[in-house]
Amino acid sequence: MTAKPTGLMLVAAAMAVESFAQMFLKIGAGGGPRILSQRFRDLAGRSRLGRSAGAWIGLGIAAYALEILLYTLALHRLDVSVAFPLGSLCFVGVALLSQWLLGEAVGPIRWLGVACILAGTVFLAL
Amino acid sequence: MERRRPKIPRPVVAGLCLAVVLDTAIQIAWKLAVSGIPAGASATATLAGALASPFFYAAMLAFGAQMWNWLRVLARADLSFAQPFTALSYISVLTLSSHSLHESLSLAKIAGVGLILLGVFLISRTPSLTGGVPAAPAPDGRRLRP
Numbered sequence: 155m156t157a158k159p160t161g162l163m164l165v166a167a168a169m170a171v172e173s174f175a176q177m178f179l180k181i182g183a184g185g186g187p188r189i190l191s192q193r194f195r196d197l198a199g200r201s202r203l204g205r206s207a208g209a210w211i212g213l214g215i216a217a218y219a220l221e222i223l224l225y226t227l228a229l230h231r232l233d234v235s236v237a238f239p240l241g242s243l244c245f246v247g248v249a250l251l252s253q254w255l256l257g258e259a260v261g262p263i264r265w266l267g268v269a270c271i272l273a274g275t276v277f278l279a280l
Numbered sequence: 281m282e283r284r285r286p287k288i289p290r291p292v293v294a295g296l297c298l299a300v301v302l303d304t305a306i307q308i309a310w311k312l313a314v315s316g317i318p319a320g321a322s323a324t325a326t327l328a329g330a331l332a333s334p335f336f337y338a339a340m341l342a343f344g345a346q347m348w349n350w351l352r353v354l355a356r357a358d359l360s361f362a363q364p365f366t367a368l369s370y371i372s373v374l375t376l377s378s379h380s381l382h383e384s385l386s387l388a389k390i391a392g393v394g395l396i397l398l399g400v401f402l403i404s405r406t407p408s409l410t411g412g413v414p415a416a417p418a419p420d421g422r423r424l425r426p
Contacts, residue, residue, distance in 0.1 A: 176363055183354035211351065245364055252360035259410045260360045263402050270399030271367045277392030278370060 161231030165240045168224035171217050173247030177255060178214035182207045191257040235279040242275040288357075288408045295353035296365045302346040303369035308376060309339035357408045364403045367396050 181189060186207045187198035198204040229237055245268050252258040313335035317326050330336045353362050371393050378385065 176359055179351060180354045180359040183351040185355075215347070242367065242370075245367065248363045249360045252358065256359060257410065258358045258360045259407070261406060264360060264364075264406050267364060267399040267402035267406075270395045270402065271364055272399075274367070274392045274395030274397075274399060275370060277388045277395060278374065280386070280388035280392075 158231065161228050161237070162240070164224050164228035165232065165237055166243070168221050168228060169241065169244040169247055171224060172221040172244045173251050175214045175217035175221055176244075176248050177251045178210050178217060180252075180256065182209075182211035182214060186210065189256060191255055194255055238279045239272070239275045242272050245271055288404065292353060292357045292362070292408055295349055295356070296362060298349050299346065299353060299362075299366060300368045300372060302342050302349060303366055304372040304376065305342045306339050306346060307369065307373050309335045309342060311377075313339055358410050361403060361406060361408050365400055368400055371396060 181187060181198075186205055187195050187210075189195075190198055203209045225237075225241070232240075249260050249265065249268050253260040313330050313333040314326070316333070317329035321329065374389065374393070378389075
């Protein structure tokens with residue numbers, strides 16, 4: 155099926171967008187860019203909008219809406235058994251962003267947990 | 281702070297439970313809202329069909345409640361701690377939909393459920409907030425980093 159590569163790219167894009175949506179919501183809920191790692195904190199704190207928690211929440215909700223659109227488009231092109239496990243890639247995206255940008259301690263046990271969840275969704279889709 | 285057995289604050293536990301319940305409600309309501317629409321319907325027909333269903337508004341209401349609840353959870357816990365718990369809604373949705381469709385559970389599905397439960401259990405054993413749960417925010421607003 156020629157629609158498949160497009161579908162796979164759409165799922166990947168949807169999960170990347172969802173990971174960022176979650177991070178934006180976390181920044182908003184956590185009281186603004188002060189929870190970011192040093193480098194990004196200075197960058198985001200430079201503008202007034204970047205310091206506003208409400209702006210981050212708004213950005214998170216907008217990203218969510220985009221994610222729903224992308225995932226819906228992907229489901230039109232892919233079988234659910236493919237789209238569903240790929241959808242759990244957002245757990246990997248969230249863990250990576252949490253570690254890199256938010257400075258959270260994602261240790262080996264948390265990573266192992268994410269790997270188990272990923273494997274679990276593959277089995278669920280069989 | 282206890283390092284060996286990290287205690288999850290009660291509001292976080294309540295918030296995570298509510299998140300799974302609301303996530304399940306959103307998915308079921310969403311499915312019911314679009315289930316009557318033919319698969320080949322145009323985008324506008326799909327949208328019109330969804331807007332005509334009361335389940336669509338139930339899903340939106342649950343989504344609003346979810347957003348409020350989720351922000352409260354994220355204010356108190358690491359994102360990389362809280363977000364994987366939402367994988368539990370895969371299990372609840374599967375259980376509810378397979379029950380209503382009278383599907384039998386295959387070995388693969390049981391293995392999948394087991395792996396997701398194991399993953400969430402492992403994550404629940406890690407500290408819920410990097411740097412520990414602060415009694416009060418530091419004067420300079422910074423958090424401890426490992």
